Amino acid sequence: MGDEQGEIGVAVEKLWEEVRELSLGTSSYQVECLEYPPSPLRFLRDFVLPNKPCIISNAIHHWPALSKWSGDNSSCYLSNALSHTLVSVHLTPNGQADALAFLPTGNRLCFASAHVERMPFPQALDLISSCSSKPFVAYAQQQNDCFRSEYSTITDDVEPHIPWATQALDCLPEAVNLWIGNHLSQTSFHKDHYENLYAVISGEKHFLLLPPTDVHRMYIRHYPIARYSFSQDREEFELELESPMRYVPWCSVNPYPPPASMDSEMKSFPLYFNGPSPFQCTVKAGDILYLPSMWFHHVTQSPDDNGRTIAINYWYDMQFDIKFAYFNFLQSINLKSVGYPTCLKNLGESSCERIDDANAPRD
């Protein structure tokens, strides 16, 4: 019976390949690029239906934001437009919020949330741009429809929704979020239960993407939730577990580990590091990335001349359909317990654990 158990692991590997060959139609791990926005019908048929990402150029060239939010006068324009506006800024020691970090005591990994500070927008913009002289990295973001709530004075600079997506999906966005960060801001691997249209206004965003079928390669585990708090006086962060303790399932893989820990990371997460490469793409100012629901994504960014990357993403409700049911089934398979040979051969006791899902923070 042992051999047959291992076959499920082999079947999972085959699934990773088949999705790439059949559905994504590429072995180069490139995301398809469209020169112009697709018709609603084409967007639905060729991308939403097969759950396939694409980058769309020339989709937002008519937005005033493209010129107003970048270039020499942009700091001035934004600071004036939002001079009296309080916005939420995420402060972390290293730009990595909603990411795994070691607790100061006991060498234990936790899911570290940022210190969130409400401050006048001009001050936020200053903190984001002047990161090198500060003991923290500031990232203006709040994934709670922040653009339509906090930034209401500049909403006319963009469209309130993406017309061809709205028509295709037959609904308005559930949330619209603004992201203003710098070259240190990162978002760790995770997935969202939304169809995501991600428009870059200034600077560039770099995505690593893995289809939902690769769920086992993310080593999703439950981590205790902790939160940074920054002390202005001492100019330092503390990282403390929530009390009472709560756990969140989160991806364990850091795709860019520091050189010193590369070996141990590769040993801990062989399904990621030895499996098919993630899809990589750079979304430039003026482009939209269609990031399909349930795809795992990791995000870094390159700043514009003002040291900022500005993006807006539109979350549309996804369909919880047969694909979602298949995903839940796949995710429920504990590769270790079915004797996946690669795991048994390469990994220690704690690897290939059962994974679980819950309401986790999102990008």
Add this chain to the structure above:
Amino acid sequence: MGDEQGEIGVAVEKLWEEVRELSLGTSSYQVECLEYPPSPLRFLRDFVLPNKPCIISNAIHHWPALSKWSGDNSSCYLSNALSHTLVSVHLTPNGQADALAFLPTGNRLCFASAHVERMPFPQALDLISSCSSKPFVAYAQQQNDCFRSEYSTITDDVEPHIPWATQALDCLPEAVNLWIGNHLSQTSFHKDHYENLYAVISGEKHFLLLPPTDVHRMYIRHYPIARYSFSQDREEFELELESPMRYVPWCSVNPYPPPASMDSEMKSFPLYFNGPSPFQCTVKAGDILYLPSMWFHHVTQSPDDNGRTIAINYWYDMQFDIKFAYFNFLQSINLKSVGYPTCLKNLGESSCERIDDANAPRD
């Protein structure tokens, strides 16, 4: 480890339920009915994307076929229009072609194909209608685009394609098939690798439908292919294995076994008989059934006043996307080898076998 193996069986059962609850949105096993044809966008979004069947009324009321092919004058009209046309007629002893049958020797099950006879259409029509006086059941059907090839003189009585489906799927039908049968004609459980639009012109078709996620409930096994040959002289059928032997994977379940074998069928195929009911629907003259790709279907029919059921189906190419990859993964799981407890408890050695797929006949 034993318990964890059995959990895959439990996860498969949960998948059956989740697809019904999430995607199909119904626990009543009814197929959604639309009073009018959907827009291409709605058809794609609400039915093709989630792989969900529906019945569409008032979609073909403008087809001349609806009046010309039924009613008192229809035999006359059709026989005149096709007076010189040779068509393919499937002859079987019981109306069940492309179905499992016992070989005359050895009590062995095989996949029995019909005796196919080419004959003038008026003769075919007569044989179909006069089944009670004949030692065979005749079914005019040939799943090779027969409508556009054999029946070219009456193609103008219907539309060459379904406009809103063509626009949604961005292609013309790959094949258009005509089906003229009587109350004995049946099609056994199977699935097709096509998006299927099934228009009933006269009489009624009764479908049993199971989503692709229920693949293990069909007990797909490899059966040797046999073919009926009908001797006009002796007025009887012979059923002989192909030589050299070939095998085809086919569904083992007969949903309507004769009362005498009900017990043994239920024991042999508990995942079908004890699992969730299939979706049932009747497609009336004038209606179209959207039968999504990869759904298992079993078809019986009720005749019109002329003793006939006439239908046309349009096969559109399906997308071999992430859903298809998930299906292949699911199908590759051998429930018996992962120790699915229900199987081990209820079934003999030969049950819950590995299933496989191939190019099999289609409805």
